Amino acid sequence: MENNKKVILDVKDLQTYFLTDAGVVKAVDGVSFSVREGETIGIVGESGSGKSVTNLSIMKLIPSPPGKIVGGEVIFEDQNILDLSEKELREIRGDKISMIFQDPMTSLNPFLKISTQMIETIRLHNKNVSKEEAREKSIKVLEDVGIPAARERIDSYPHQFSGGMRQRVMIAIALSCNAKVLIADEPTTALDVTIQAQILELIQSISKKYGTSVILITHDLGVVAGMCDEVCVMYAGRIVEKALTDDLYKKPLHPYTEGLIKSVPRMDTSGSKEKLFSIEGQPPNVIDLPPCCPFHPRCHKAMEECKHAYPPRKVFDGHEVSCWLYATDEEKNAVLKSIGSTEENDK
Amino acid sequence: MAKYIFKRLLGMIPTLLIIITLSFFIVRIAPGGPFDGERALPEAVKANIEAKYHLDEPVLQQYGRYLFDVVRGDLGPSYKYKDNDVNYYIFTSLPNSAVLGSVAIVLALFFGILFGVMAALYQNSWIDYLTMAIAVIGISVPNFVVAPVLQLVFAMNLGWLPTSGWYTTGEGYATIVLPAISLSLAYFATIARLTRSSMLDTLRSDYIRTAKAKGMKNSTIIMKHAMKGAMLPVVSYLGPAFAGVITGSIVIEQVFRVPGIGKFFVQSSFNRDYTLIVGVVIVFSVILVIMNFFVDIVYALLDPRIAY
Numbered sequence: 001m002e003n004n005k006k007v008i009l010d011v012k013d014l015q016t017y018f019l020t021d022a023g024v025v026k027a028v029d030g031v032s033f034s035v036r037e038g039e040t041i042g043i044v045g046e047s048g049s050g051k052s053v054t055n056l057s058i059m060k061l062i063p064s065p066p067g068k069i070v071g072g073e074v075i076f077e078d079q080n081i082l083d084l085s086e087k088e089l090r091e092i093r094g095d096k097i098s099m100i101f102q103d104p105m106t107s108l109n110p111f112l113k114i115s116t117q118m119i120e121t122i123r124l125h126n127k128n129v130s131k132e133e134a135r136e137k138s139i140k141v142l143e144d145v146g147i148p149a150a151r152e153r154i155d156s157y158p159h160q161f162s163g164g165m166r167q168r169v170m171i172a173i174a175l176s177c178n179a180k181v182l183i184a185d186e187p188t189t190a191l192d193v194t195i196q197a198q199i200l201e202l203i204q205s206i207s208k209k210y211g212t213s214v215i216l217i218t219h220d221l222g223v224v225a226g227m228c229d230e231v232c233v234m235y236a237g238r239i240v241e242k243a244l245t246d247d248l249y250k251k252p253l254h255p256y257t258e259g260l261i262k263s264v265p266r267m268d269t270s271g272s273k274e275k276l277f278s279i280e281g282q283p284p285n286v287i288d289l290p291p292c293c294p295f296h297p298r299c300h301k302a303m304e305e306c307k308h309a310y311p312p313r314k315v316f317d318g319h320e321v322s323c324w325l326y327a328t329d330e331e332k333n334a335v336l337k338s339i340g341s342t343e344e345n346d347k
Numbered sequence: 348m349a350k351y352i353f354k355r356l357l358g359m360i361p362t363l364l365i366i367i368t369l370s371f372f373i374v375r376i377a378p379g380g381p382f383d384g385e386r387a388l389p390e391a392v393k394a395n396i397e398a399k400y401h402l403d404e405p406v407l408q409q410y411g412r413y414l415f416d417v418v419r420g421d422l423g424p425s426y427k428y429k430d431n432d433v434n435y436y437i438f439t440s441l442p443n444s445a446v447l448g449s450v451a452i453v454l455a456l457f458f459g460i461l462f463g464v465m466a467a468l469y470q471n472s473w474i475d476y477l478t479m480a481i482a483v484i485g486i487s488v489p490n491f492v493v494a495p496v497l498q499l500v501f502a503m504n505l506g507w508l509p510t511s512g513w514y515t516t517g518e519g520y521a522t523i524v525l526p527a528i529s530l531s532l533a534y535f536a537t538i539a540r541l542t543r544s545s546m547l548d549t550l551r552s553d554y555i556r557t558a559k560a561k562g563m564k565n566s567t568i569i570m571k572h573a574m575k576g577a578m579l580p581v582v583s584y585l586g587p588a589f590a591g592v593i594t595g596s597i598v599i600e601q602v603f604r605v606p607g608i609g610k611f612f613v614q615s616s617f618n619r620d621y622t623l624i625v626g627v628v629i630v631f632s633v634i635l636v637i638m639n640f641f642v643d644i645v646y647a648l649l650d651p652r653i654a655y
Contacts, residue, residue: 061559094561101560106553110652111575120571121561157651173561 005036008213009058009097009181014072016050016057019065023288027053029237031072033230035181040207040214042228042245044221044260046283050237051217055183058215059097060089076181095125098174102186104166108158115154118142118173125177141172145202164195168202175206182207183215188223200227221264225249233257236286236294238310242320253321255299293324301325305335348647355643359636363629367417370628371410374621381426381619400426413622417629423622427615433626436611441630443513444595444607450527452585452592455534460581462535463542464569467550467577478539485536494529494602501525511604526603530596534588541584546577575649582649586642590635594627 016028028050035041043051056062058074060082074081081092101107109117118138123129129137135154142150145168158166167187174182184203188196204227207214216227224231224245231248233241233256241254252258262277281298293299296306305311305324314326324332382388382396397403401412416423422433466478502510508525512518549555550573558572595609608627615623647653 059560061556090562090564092562093559094563099557099560101553101557103553107557109554109558109572109576111650112572113651120563124562159652170557173557 005039007034008037008076009035009215010073010075011035011054011058012073012075014054014057014074015070016053016062016067017070018067020287025287026237026289027067027286028057031232031234031237031239033232033239033242035213035215036229037213038207038211039229040204040216040227042224042231043215043217043234044219044224044231045234046219048283048286049234051234052185053237054234055099055185055215055217058183059093059099060084061093091125094121094174095177096179097181097183098177098179099183099185100167100170100174100187103190104163104170105190107170108166110158113155113157114142114161114169118154118169118176121173122176138172138176141176142169145169145172145175145206146198147172163191164199167191167195167199171199171202171206175210175212179210179212181213181215183217185217186219187216188220189218196223203227221260233260236284236289238294238322239320240295240322244318247319251319253316253319253326254295254323255301255325256295293322304339305332308339309335351647352644355640359640362636363632366632367414367625367629368410370625371413371621372406374619374624375406377619379619381621383619400424413625422626422629425620425623427618427620427623433622436623437608437626437630440606440608440611441594443515443605444600444609445593447523447526447530447599447605447607448589448593448595450523451531452534452589454527455531455538456581456585459535459538460542460578463539464546464577466539466543467546468565468569470547475543478543482536482539485532488532489598490529490533490596491598491602493532494526494599497525497529498602511602513603513605515606522603526599526605529603530592530599534592537584537588538581541580542577545580546573549573549577552576579646579649582645583642586638587635590631590638594631594634 011034012032014028014031015026018025018027031050031054033041033043043054045051053062053067057069058081060069062069069082072082076092076097081089084092108114115135115138118141119131119134122134122137123131126134139150139154142154147153147165147168153161158169161169171187182203187203188199191199200223203214203216206212214227216224218224228245231243231245232239233248233254235256241248241252241257243253248257249261252261256279259277259279263279265276279298284294284297286294291309293302293306293309293311296302299306303324305327311322311324312327312331313320313322315321316326380402382393388396394403401409404412413423420434422437424432425436428436462474462478462481466475469475498510501508502525509518509522510525512522514520514522555568555573558568563572595607595612597609597613599605600607600609608630611623611627614620615627
């Protein structure tokens with residue numbers, strides 16, 4: 001995979017654990033990916049796979065306690081975000097890295113006017129901008145994201161907007177400063193299907209227009225196909241497969257990814273009355289997970305070694321996968337040998 | 348807004364009418380009467396008294412007469428205290444209770460919100476535990492215990508404040524301090540607990556996460572983003588609480604010799620003093636209804652989602 005674009009955000013071996021009474025939840029366990037300038041990277045996974053926690057960790061917004069970032073680095077503009085003080089973090093949050101959330105109904109403050117919520121963000125990160133200038137800029141950004149009659153509507157409250165319009169306002173707030181990276185955490189999950197397409201198009205056009213990099217978190221592979229340059233598939237807190245979008249769709253390597261792609265309803269197989277494919281079983285309970293491939297109970301290709309050790313990461317031509325199917329015989333034998341020896345010890 | 352206020356004001360009339368009617372008849376259903384003594388009065392004397400107070404008329408006629416007087420602002424003569432009428436007793440004592448109650452509720456509100464917010468911000472820290480401990484004490488220890496203890500410590504032992512008395516009788520404004528503190532403790536406790544729990548709820552909400560993601564300072568988030576939402580439950584508690592606290596507390600007023608309205612609530616019932624009972628009930632309900640009205644207005648001002 002040759003890519004000359006500059007890496008703008010580099011997540012290395014990120015580990016975020018939640019220390020609960022029931023045990024340690026390794027919500028994110030060794031996640032690495034990098035975001036390049038102007039590109040859109042997708043993070044796909046089921047509920048609870050750790051995709052939102054990954055991105056809250058990037059902003060260091062994990063509620064602590066119980067959450068704790070126990071390891072890894074997030075390199076942004078030559079510094080590790082995770083090492084920054086709260087004050088330095090605040091200068092990045094909402095300015096250079098912005099977030100939009102899943103539910104626009106609850107993510108805007110219902111007690112404050114849209115204008116207040118926009119102006120405060122702009123003035124927070126641009127101290128010498130006057131209220132009037134900030135207001136003008138807000139109106140401009142609102143128009144940019146497609147809010148009709150923005151000048152009249154800017155003094156409305158969030159409840160006076162529809163869901164799609166509110167998500168547009170969220171995007172406008174995220175864009176009102178100098179966002180280099182936009183983290184969109186399931187931005188369309190709470191919206192009607194027709195509105196979903198509009199919001200995704202909006203995010204895409206903004207990314208093109210301003211060169212903003214986008215991290216798109218979603219559980220919808222269909223969304224990823226149309227939007228992203230690169231995709232990370234997450235399962236139980238780890239990235240199981242990472243590839244350019246085309247590669248991933250054409251030849252998924254991990255059985256989980258394969259299952260995910262098969263379970264997307266397709267228009268071109270119309271006429272067939274085949275039942276839609278679904279991956280059997282539930283995502284694992286990640287509390288105190290033993291060392292194993294977490295997907296093995298649901299995997300139809302599961303082998304003995306899958307039950308005993310986490311698969312090594314393999315890279316084939318830029319296509320990354322963590323699955324025992326692609327491990328070398330030596331690696332497999334090492335695992336089998338170690339089980340064999342423990343079994344002997346048991347006797 | 349103006350139309351809404353007018354409608355609400357109009358709506359108070361039937362409420363008050365029902366309260367007046369119910370209390371008028373309920374006091375008369377209770378056994379005994381204002382002129383029943385240990386020794387029965389001679390028939391002629393009793394007939395004379397009853398004629399003077401129109402108690403010999405059919406009860407519906409009395410009711411009509413009373414209602415007519417109330418509408419004109421006359422709460423009638425007291426059956427027990429012969430020197431003055433009900434209006435006099437109420438309007439000389441109510442201001443004292445109102446001053447005491449207002450000071451108490453302002454104290455409770457200020458410290459309750461302050462401690463409640465701190466407790467929420469530093470959940471499970473010593474300040475949280477301290478606040479909740481004071482709150483439990485404030486709610487569970489009755490004020491007839493709190494009041495004498497305060498008197499003992501701050502008046503008798505330390506001598507900082509007068510034990511009792513009231514400023515209208517020339518004993519200085521310092522007389523307000525101890526009764527106001529004793530009275531405010533229970534309200535402080537409730538407000539602190541309410542503030543803490545609703546602030547915790549608010550801080551967990553999505554829009555607070557948004558504010559954090561925007562890079563705002565914690566203190567700004569609390570003041571600008573969380574406070575309005577977190578105050579709603581406190582506001583709705585405050586209406587009835589304020590009505591209750593400014594209409595006096597029998598215990599506090601007795602212990603600290605405050606010439607307030609509290610004692611009339613109890614004394615008038617013992618005396619079967621019909622007009623005084625109904626009088627204080629009317630005053631209390633008017634204040635309560637007005638307070639609830641204010642609460643609704645404040646609610647509408649705080650929360651833009653509420654339509655009139």
